[in-house]
Amino acid sequence: MSNLDHRPARVRAQAQRHAKEARAAMEERRSDHSGGLSGWVAERAANWDLSGQDETTLQRQKYLWNVLVDYWFRMEIDGWENIPESPPALLIGIHSGAPFVWDAWTVGLQWWRRFGQARALHGTAHDALMAIPLFGRYFRSMGVLPAAPDAIATALAEGRDVALWPGGEVDSLRPWTERDQANLAGRTGFVKMAIRAGVPIVPIATVGGADAMPVLIRGDRLSKALRLDRILRLKVFPLAVSLPWGIAPAALPQLPLPAKIRTRFMPAVELDNDPARAEDDQYVDRKYHEVQDAIQEGMDALARKRAFPLFG
Template sequence: MSETKAIPDPNHPLLPVARAYTNYFTPTVTGIENVPTSGPALIIGNHSSIYWAPEVWITFMAMMDRRPGEPTNGVAHEILLRAPGLGDSLRKFGVIPASQEAASKGLKDGGAVMVYPGGDWEACRPWTDRGKIDFAGRKGFIRLALKLGVPVIPAVANGGHDSIFVLSRGERTARILQLDKLVRSKVFPYTVGVPFGIAPILPQIPLPATVDVSFLPPLDWSTQPGDPDDTNAVDAHYEHTVATMQTELDRLRAETPNPVATGIKNHLAALPGPLSGLANLL
């Protein structure tokens, strides 16, 4: 295999840390058989929980387990990849820059590339919108898939956004601080929680909400090559994609309407001996 391919290191020291972190959210993963064991695929997910984003780690590690030794990539903001120490560690874990160029290269290398079209806009949506897919009209992933002729596989997640109470995206504050020019962001989220009460952007402790990730079959429109410059087709594919993912998110929320209570119950059930019986109280 080419050394230029971003293949995650299975012995990376970050991996056990990531698994321990995601265990806090007692995750479940279904439909992983829809991810090909080799070859290119564009995995698209709905983004939650601001900086905590457990669905990202759960989805990515499920992809790694499905494709051992194969190129498997997630994307991250340039700020993270330029951070001393952290950037190199993330790259060795299979993380590539969040750009069309990097994603295109990953797919051309035969990689499964995980992207979150909604980005920080969706990840910072208000808690009251936690059951909503919100890609903010971003259609670059549609054009990329049509251009390269790769399957698009939704990875729909529920529960992560129940763990953090986001009051507002803070768009006005972001405009005042000119964050769009500084770090390409239109949000400066305000949250309420422990230990900071009501606060902007500070890392509140997330509640142990159960996070469910469902990989769906490849979307019909992505199984055939298409014209990335056909605006009407791109718009139609975008609407179909969002509607398909929203339907699945609605189903997951109907199955687990209170992810926090479910997560607490799961943790109690895992306690040793008779202590596990505490789960029956919920």
């Protein structure tokens, strides 16, 4: 457990109990989905740990990431004063694109630049991405965890900061016309998780990531027709504008367009750490909307700085 952990002993113990329960529940759930492609995905995604970012990998790749962040995306980031002085915290935001959600990856790099190994940030990714051999291995080397309750609850219980994008593929692959709309897809589980872990929520507002790969259609019906919603838990199968393909499935490897990314950490949303609050639907819903509204407020402010539709 991080010795920087700001929580009282009672709350830390509560977080540990919740993490243990989450691991047991996910183990049972994964065993129910054993066999077939979905079972293979679940089994590989379950292979996670809290070793964090691999410093050697980061040092080797920092020059490439520096070029992407500083010159290709020309990233602006502010609001660091809203990050709690000591961990853990749950960062909640929106993200764009697939499989590399550039507005999410750039947050991770900027965090590493600021805090280094002294305060690692665990990003999260869809099970399907964590299961792909090359992608999954790379994601793990960058400290990424599967966006599953057991991994997130355990990281928070151990005093780690975690960044989560609850909207998942519904959010990251939203049409370009909705690029400046915060959409957490009605998924309130992150609020319950933060309550049980006794941590604040820091909303992340960002614009520009959707311009790096403009999505033309979400592909909800196509996903169902291909049964991707059942096999891989993918509710969408979008078509996007990308290099070098032109208009093609968004999942293809691609070179992002040189969109300007602007990101802001919004003031933390404090929560009651009484675990009973996690069962109070009205309270959970209110906090969910408080977080989503904070993200939208930040996005509106950042979008007003945009000089050009695609390139910032």
